[in-house]
Amino acid sequence: MIDKELIGPPGSPERALLDRLDLGRMPRHVAVIMDGNGRWAKQRRLPRVEGHRAGIASVRATVETAARLHLDALTLYAFSTENWKRPHLEVATLMTLLKEYVRRELATLLANDIRFRVIGRIDQLDSSVRKALQEALDATAHCKGLVFNIALSYSGRAELADAARRIAEEVAAGTLRPEDVGEDTLASRLYTAGLPDPDLLVRTSGEVRISNFLLWQIAYAEIYFTNTLWPDFRAMDFLEAIADFQKRERRFGLVTEPEPAVHRT
Numbered sequence: 001m002i003d004k005e006l007i008g009p010p011g012s013p014e015r016a017l018l019d020r021l022d023l024g025r026m027p028r029h030v031a032v033i034m035d036g037n038g039r040w041a042k043q044r045r046l047p048r049v050e051g052h053r054a055g056i057a058s059v060r061a062t063v064e065t066a067a068r069l070h071l072d073a074l075t076l077y078a079f080s081t082e083n084w085k086r087p088h089l090e091v092a093t094l095m096t097l098l099k100e101y102v103r104r105e106l107a108t109l110l111a112n113d114i115r116f117r118v119i120g121r122i123d124q125l126d127s128s129v130r131k132a133l134q135e136a137l138d139a140t141a142h143c144k145g146l147v148f149n150i151a152l153s154y155s156g157r158a159e160l161a162d163a164a165r166r167i168a169e170e171v172a173a174g175t176l177r178p179e180d181v182g183e184d185t186l187a188s189r190l191y192t193a194g195l196p197d198p199d200l201l202v203r204t205s206g207e208v209r210i211s212n213f214l215l216w217q218i219a220y221a222e223i224y225f226t227n228t229l230w231p232d233f234r235a236m237d238f239l240e241a242i243a244d245f246q247k248r249e250r251r252f253g254l255v256t257e258p259e260p261a262v263h264r265t
Contacts, residue, residue, distance in 0.1 A: 006068045007235060017239045025246050027199035029073040030066060030238075031214055031221070034058070036205030036229030049093040054231035056101055060108075065235040067112045067146040069242075073195050075149040077213050081121065081158055095125070098152070099132040106136055113145035119191035120154035121162075147195060154191075156215035163189035192217055200245045202238075204230045222248050 002023060008014030034055060041051030059076060066074040079094060102116075109116055116136045125133075133152075166189045170176035176185070187193065197217045203209075206227040210218070224241045226233075 002069060007065065007239075014236050014239060017236065017243060021239070021243060022246055026069060026071065027222075027242065027245055028071065028196045029075070029198045030071060030200045030202065030241075031075040031077070031198040031218065032062065033077045033201070033203040033211055033213055034230045034233075035203060035207055035211075037231060039205060040229040040231040048090055051231055052090075052094055052097055056097060058230050058233040059101065060105065061234045062238055063105075063114065063146075063148055064108070064112065065238045066148075067114050071146055073147040073149065073198075075119070075151060075192070075198065075214065077151045077154065077211070079120075079152045079154070080212065081124075081153055081155040082212070084124075084153070095129050099129055102132050102136045106139055109136070109140050109148070110143070113143045114140060115143040115145070115147045116140045117147060117149045118152055119149050119159075120152045121158060122152065124153040149192065149195075151213070154213070156210075156212045159191055159214075160186075160216060162191075187216070190216060197221065199250075200224060200241065202226065202241045204228050204233055204237075220250070222250065 002018075004015060004018055007018050008016075037051030037055045038048045039051070040054060041048050044050075062076070063074060078098070083094075084091065108114075116139075118133050118137065122130060122133070163186050167176065167181055167185060171178055171181070192214070197219070198214060198221045201210075201214070201218050201221045201223045203211075203223070203225050206225065208225050222245050224244050226237060226241065228237050
């Protein structure tokens with residue numbers, strides 16, 4: 001049961017919107033492309049890194065809201081493989097902020113029974129970053145609530161290539177027959193194996209593209225675009241995305257309305 005008081009007090013906009021949601025039709029897994037940190041900083045004539053710093057509060061608000069709504073999983077796109085091409089100082093600052101976030105938020109993750117996971121090519125990260133991440137992974141491994149995935153050095157195409165490589169290695173080793181390879185086989189080799197596919201994909205900042213994120217997993221996801229820049233994204237924005245999700249009819253290729261009767265003379 002959702003404790004509505006944790007979302008917002010009676011009379012608040014968040015509480016009013018939550019009261020209108022159908023709690024029986026919540027998305028199980030929400031994925032978010034966090035975009036707009038640089039533009040947020042530019043609007044305020046600040047360095048880009050200040051936008052990334054401000055975005056930490058949005059991560060905290062989104063994770064806590066997802067946990068309080070009792071969602072199964074939340075996946076945040078934090079750093080793509082393409083982001084390695086950014087200026088060295090910006091990348092270094094992002095990694096420092098990541099380590100700070102993980103260490104500062106660990107107690108909150110544990111208090112909310114949130115299991116922390118990382119998806120992506122983690123071996124490309126600096127050893128100090130991997131160490132901080134591993135500490136959080138180990139500390140929250142027993143948690144049974146929200147699964148919080150953070151995508152780092154992530155690429156949807158790279159994920160599919162890694163899954164295909166694993167399958168090829170198993171076939172070559174004789175532990176898997178080519179004729180047994182199907183969609184479930186590939187899905188079980190993805191970074192998100194064991195989790196439901198996202199029902200809802202949210203992208204902030206007004207950009208309307210997928211940016212190589214969870215390409216396999218979002219095949220049937222509802223997509224919600226908002227003009228809100230990521231550092232301004234809060235619980236109300238998250239609830240608005242879910243409200244929009246609940247307005248849609250999810251058919252998965254099926255026809256839900258009966259064909260009109262044909263009257264013959």
